[in-house]
Amino acid sequence: MVKRDAMYLSRSLKLLVGLLLLLTSCENSDDSILTQKGVTTRVEGETIVIDNNHGKPISYFAVENETAQVINWAAISSDENTIANRASKTISWDDIISDGSLQSGDYVIVYWWVAQDSISTSAELKQNIVVL
Secondary structure: OHHHHHHHHHHHHHHHHHHHHHHHHOHHHOOOEEEEOOEEEEEEOOEEEEEEOOOOOEEEEEEEHHHHOOOOOOOOOOHHHEEOOOEEEEEEHHHOEOOOOOOOOOEEEEEEEEOOOOOOOHHHOEEEEEEO
């Protein structure tokens, strides 16, 4: 009977350790990090870092959520907003389009698209939303 109880306890401990490992591996559910199709956006201090592993150069436009609802803009690629494949770019909070100063807890939409010479259509736009 003692051997059977020890075996049950051993299996229970293995299950508990497995669940704990699974929960810690899901740590990337943080609102300050988002990956979509190889493009990762993450908050580091008072900056947003965009990592491009999409396979092609991408362009981006970063805007505070409430501001995004009231402005018109076009997805245009330029040297200033294009990131080469396997490269990163750091954007200061001061460079994010907003109606005032950004604060911790604000939502920022990072729109991105494959870099090109013409204006992208809305169907080609992707967005990563992060919380500052």
